[in-house]
Amino acid sequence: MxxxxxxxxxxxxxCPENTFLNNFQLVNSESSIKYSFNCLKSKAIGKEIYESSTxxxxxxxxxKKNKSVNFLNRHNIExxxxxxxxxxxxxxxxxxxxxxxxxVKANCNGNxxxxxxxxxxxxxxxxxxxxxxxxxxENQAIKGFQLNVIESLWSNKYEYSINYCTxxxxxxELKINKHESLLLSTIQHDYVTSILQLEKQDVNCTDGVLTGxxxxxxxxEKINYLFxxxxxxxxxxxxxxxxxxxxATLTDGNSQSIDSLLKTKINCEKxxxxxxxKLERKLNKNGKIQxxxxxxxLKVN
Numbered sequence: 001m002x003x004x005x006x007x008x009x010x011x012x013x014x015c016p017e018n019t020f021l022n023n024f025q026l027v028n029s030e031s032s033i034k035y036s037f038n039c040l041k042s043k044a045i046g047k048e049i050y051e052s053s054t055x056x057x058x059x060x061x062x063x064k065k066n067k068s069v070n071f072l073n074r075h076n077i078e079x080x081x082x083x084x085x086x087x088x089x090x091x092x093x094x095x096x097x098x099x100x101x102x103x104v105k106a107n108c109n110g111n112x113x114x115x116x117x118x119x120x121x122x123x124x125x126x127x128x129x130x131x132x133x134x135x136x137x138e139n140q141a142i143k144g145f146q147l148n149v150i151e152s153l154w155s156n157k158y159e160y161s162i163n164y165c166t167x168x169x170x171x172x173e174l175k176i177n178k179h180e181s182l183l184l185s186t187i188q189h190d191y192v193t194s195i196l197q198l199e200k201q202d203v204n205c206t207d208g209v210l211t212g213x214x215x216x217x218x219x220x221e222k223i224n225y226l227f228x229x230x231x232x233x234x235x236x237x238x239x240x241x242x243x244x245x246x247x248a249t250l251t252d253g254n255s256q257s258i259d260s261l262l263k264t265k266i267n268c269e270k271x272x273x274x275x276x277x278k279l280e281r282k283l284n285k286n287g288k289i290q291x292x293x294x295x296x297x298l299k300v301n
Contacts, residue, residue, distance in 0.1 A: 005072060005097065007033055008090040018047070020104060020141040021085045022166075022210075025133060040138060044103030044167035049086065056098040071097070078105035078144030084165060093294045106141060109301035115161050132160055140164045162249035179205070179227050197223060199291075204276030205229035207299050232300065240298040241272060247282075248289040261291075268297035 013035050015021050024037035027142050054075040075098065079085055083103035114134055121284055136142075143163040150157040203213055213227035232238065248263035268274055276293035284290050 005090075006092050009092045009097070011035050012087070013037050014087040014089070014102075018045055019086070020045050020106065021087075022141060023134070023136065023137060024142075035121045040141075041140070042106075042141075042167050043169040044107040045084075046107075048105040049102055050083070051100065051102045053091075053101065054099045056093055056096050058096055070144075070237045073149045074149040075099050075102050076144065076146040078146075078163065080110065082108050083143070084108070085144060088191060094141075106165065107168050108141075109168035111143065111163065111165045113161060113163045115159050128196055132158065134160060134162050136162070136164050137166075139169070141167055179229060199279040201225050202276070202278045203227050204296075205280070208232040209273035209275050209300060225291050232298070240275065241269070241297045241299075243297070244280075244293055245293040245295070247284070247292050249288050249290050264291070264293055266293055266295050271299060272297035274298075 011034060013021065013024055015037075016039060019041050020041040022040045024035055027034050027036050054077060054105060057069060057074045076218060077085065077088055077099050080103065082105065084106045085101060086104045087102040089100050091100055114136060140169070141164060143165055145160050145162045148159045148161055167249040175212075203210070205227075208229050208231040211228045211230045213225055216224050216226045242267075245264040245266060248261075266274065266277060275296045275298040277293050280294055281289055281291050
């Protein structure tokens with residue numbers, strides 16, 4: 001049974017979220033064709049995706065309705081740097097075709113390419129495509145592919161050229177960045193230095209986790225936090241937990257000192273690191289001021 005290139009438009013090679021395309025092969029029988037493909041999970045795969053397509057092109061010459069497989073060589077599926085293939089599908093437009101495809105963000109550690117074996121195939125059909133095979137490791141993801149046509153007077157041969165990247169799932173740590181919160185007055189209207197001034201200080205690492213912080217009082221009658229953040233790759237893949245500490249009640253006057261912070265405790269679970277914190281306050285039912293921390297912990301391993 002002849003199977004022309006339009007048969008491929010009935011099949012969607014689509015990997016689910018948080019996975020990548022590791023391998024694919026056309027399975028051909030007397031009555032039908034289908035794709036067999038592998039979708040694998042990896043910590044190196046992000047959530048950011050984009051979709052693209054190849055240009056629309058012909059499948060025939062001079063109005064010959066042959067729908068030739070040869071014309072697939074005009075379609076080069078290729079993800080941009082640090083993205084890998086997650087989906088591809090052939091689309092037909094009358095007697096023309098193109099590919100749509102989806103790429104997902106990935107932490108790649110080196111790119112390479114490989115070619116399949118070449119097979120002899122009839123000019124217009126998909127016979128013997130099942131014999132086109134390639135093998136890459138489980139930590140390698142397809143970035144793109146293109147069919148190569150080797151033409152001669154006697155026969156046509158085909159092969160796939162496959163571009164792939166080796167995934168790095170160790171989630172490498174990046175550089176340390178220095179930050180500081182707003183520099184504000186420590187003095188209230190009654191000329192008493194109050195711990196409540198700290199509620200105006202927001203310590204937050206938007207691109208990673210805290211590696212250190214300290215209270216800066218080097219400017220007279222002003223205060224702020226100095227803190228260091230270590231950036232982490234694939235931040236969108238990491239779970240964030242948000243917490244509040246237990247309430248600590250303040251009384252009047254000079255007791256609004258830093259000693260009150262001894263009653264609060266910030267703690268992240270094993271495998272998590274502190275991303276940020278901020279002092280908050282509220283009134284209890286007796287009209288007393290209570291302080292507590294809001295803080296977030298980011299999964300690091």
